[in-house]
Amino acid sequence: MSEKKLLNKVAIITGAAQGIGKSIAKKLASEGANCVIVDVDLQNAENTTKEIVSEFAVETLVFKVDVTNFQEVQSCVDETIKKFNKIDILVNNAGITKDNLVIKMTQEEWDKVLDINLKGCFNFIKAVSKYMMKQRSGRIINIASVVGLMGNPGQANYSASKGGLIALTKTVAKELAARNILVNAVAPGYIKTRMTDALSEEQKKRLQEYIPLNRLGEPEDVANAVWFLSIEESSYITGQVISVNGGMYM
Ligand code: NAP
Numbered sequence: 001m002s003e004k005k006l007l008n009k010v011a012i013i014t015g016a017a018q019g020i021g022k023s024i025a026k027k028l029a030s031e032g033a034n035c036v037i038v039d040v041d042l043q044n045a046e047n048t049t050k051e052i053v054s055e056f057a058v059e060t061l062v063f064k065v066d067v068t069n070f071q072e073v074q075s076c077v078d079e080t081i082k083k084f085n086k087i088d089i090l091v092n093n094a095g096i097t098k099d100n101l102v103i104k105m106t107q108e109e110w111d112k113v114l115d116i117n118l119k120g121c122f123n124f125i126k127a128v129s130k131y132m133m134k135q136r137s138g139r140i141i142n143i144a145s146v147v148g149l150m151g152n153p154g155q156a157n158y159s160a161s162k163g164g165l166i167a168l169t170k171t172v173a174k175e176l177a178a179r180n181i182l183v184n185a186v187a188p189g190y191i192k193t194r195m196t197d198a199l200s201e202e203q204k205k206r207l208q209e210y211i212p213l214n215r216l217g218e219p220e221d222v223a224n225a226v227w228f229l230s231i232e233e234s235s236y237i238t239g240q241v242i243s244v245n246g247g248m249y250m
Helices: 019-030 042-055 070-084 107-135 156-179 201-208 219-230
Strands: 010-014 034-039 060-064 089-092 138-143 181-188 241-244
Touching: 010 019, 010 070, 010 107, 019 034, 019 042, 019 089, 019 219, 034 042, 034 070, 042 060, 060 070, 070 107, 089 107, 107 138, 107 156, 107 181, 138 156, 138 219, 156 181, 181 219, 219 241
Parallel strands: 010 034, 010 089, 034 060, 089 138, 138 181, 181 241
Antiparallel strands: none
């Protein structure tokens, strides 16, 4: 059997109740990482945690946290330190869409998406970096999106949040590099989750035509990139955006 690359590491994954976040948590757990499952959806977060515990020999914590609420974020991070004494990996994955054309977009639609997708990441980065700086090590991986790189009509709020997240990634990478904390982003293309389930078969078919690899991505495709950015072998990579998009944007 091959050696586990994340044995005894501690990873916090936000939005891990389902979709890409769940897949990331399972991948990191399969490599030996103890996982802290964070989501607003406590029921599904607990189900994910149970699955991880039954499939992998790792320890877990589960928290109902709204990433926009700094007090909740801080206490989740403090509780993680109390149990595990360290945080090796933070994956900022929680995110939502509220699509509309700019001309029709409400203040509420703009604020909600920016608050969760961008400020939520800032909140977690701020809370973990105090501990990672003391440790003089850490990995922060932000889940951005292809539309944060290329824009997309109907997603002004979402693309701005993900473009902002890419800029945040680069700035924090520069601020924390001296303490051996590596900060990168993964930018998925269209991945099969609840977010893309909303598309009609016709829309999915049309999308596929723009993807050189001619398929939508699987959550595991994103999880594999996150895993790579978590392991020792990627220790000279920081401030980068890894695209996982089947070639749809190069
Ligand atoms: P998903 O299936 O909707 O899962 C997202 C999870 O985050 C849900 O459990 C959701 O809970 C939770 N969440 C929402 N708001 C939260 C908050 N304020 N605090 C904590 N948790 C919160 O989404 P996904 O498709 O896996 O996407 C995961 C990430 O990948 C997102 O950042 C998304 O932007 C990015 N991404 C996805 C795709 C794609 O094609 N799917 C492409 C590019 C990038 P509720 O269900 O209760 O809202």
